[in-house]
Amino acid sequence: MLLIACPYCGERPETEFRYAGEAHIARPHDPSALNDDEWVDFLYQRANPKGLHVERWRHIHGCARFFNAVRDTVSDRIFKTYEAGEPRPDVNAVAADVLAKESER
Amino acid sequence: MTEFLGTELSGTEFSGANLANARTGALDRFAGAASALVVTPGDPATRFIFRGGKAAQAAMGDAFGIALPVQSCRAATGQSRAALWLGPDEWLLTGEDGQAETLFAALESALAGVPHSLVDISHRNISILLSGPKAAAALNTACPLDLALESFPVGMCTRTVFGKAEVLIWRTGDTLFHLETWRSFGPYIWGLLSLAQREYGAL
Numbered sequence: 001m002l003l004i005a006c007p008y009c010g011e012r013p014e015t016e017f018r019y020a021g022e023a024h025i026a027r028p029h030d031p032s033a034l035n036d037d038e039w040v041d042f043l044y045q046r047a048n049p050k051g052l053h054v055e056r057w058r059h060i061h062g063c064a065r066f067f068n069a070v071r072d073t074v075s076d077r078i079f080k081t082y083e084a085g086e087p088r089p090d091v092n093a094v095a096a097d098v099l100a101k102e103s104e105r
Numbered sequence: 106m107t108e109f110l111g112t113e114l115s116g117t118e119f120s121g122a123n124l125a126n127a128r129t130g131a132l133d134r135f136a137g138a139a140s141a142l143v144v145t146p147g148d149p150a151t152r153f154i155f156r157g158g159k160a161a162q163a164a165m166g167d168a169f170g171i172a173l174p175v176q177s178c179r180a181a182t183g184q185s186r187a188a189l190w191l192g193p194d195e196w197l198l199t200g201e202d203g204q205a206e207t208l209f210a211a212l213e214s215a216l217a218g219v220p221h222s223l224v225d226i227s228h229r230n231i232s233i234l235l236s237g238p239k240a241a242a243a244l245n246t247a248c249p250l251d252l253a254l255e256s257f258p259v260g261m262c263t264r265t266v267f268g269k270a271e272v273l274i275w276r277t278g279d280t281l282f283h284l285e286t287w288r289s290f291g292p293y294i295w296g297l298l299s300l301a302q303r304e305y306g307a308l
Binding site for chain 2: 001008009010012015062063065
């Protein structure tokens, strides 16, 4: 079973969590000013990368808070979790940092 | 046959008085069950879910009589009341049964004008009490949380999943646990705990 580090509660089993889609997608301030293509982009177009992905997760069966996570979609490894509202990190730097610290050990 | 058994049992550990001492009575494991794991339904209680920002937290702490815990997953108790941290802006407040209406009105009037949410869930929740040296092991039959004393100390509380049902686990002593769950989940959780008792009830 995966352990996911909730920014509020610490490491918890994955069964307490729910996936909530790609992170850092801001709703347009004035939707009526958008044309149809731009609105479709906001509603439906997602990055879906093979590799590092920034995602929203919810600790639904714990503190019930949303937070963000940097996850590798190939290995399912979560490199970093942080509170919602914090700026999007440089995902490559985050992963490289974690791997470098591991190789030091 | 006797020769074969004779060679097998000739060692001192299996002979004479030692053998008699090593023997367990047919009902010993049932007689010890009471102290290894005891599961009892909790008494009815007054329960509120409170949510609010910093101003509301302070006002609620004054009105309720217990400062709301700010550290994650911790409970504060006093005067037969308890405040349990559920989330960064969410607490479970419990008190003695029968005071829901008066306490609710008192808290609401103390927090008048401060943005907050206070919901009476006295009848939505039930509690189950576990005690005995096998209480943590019994919880771990259906919940993967690390319940060792170092990582889940006395006074820690958290919502989690037990089997398929959401529960609140609150450690009130080294071998004492307080479970809170929705009343419709009660029979399901009680059933799982009964299975655990068949495995862990005997000392």
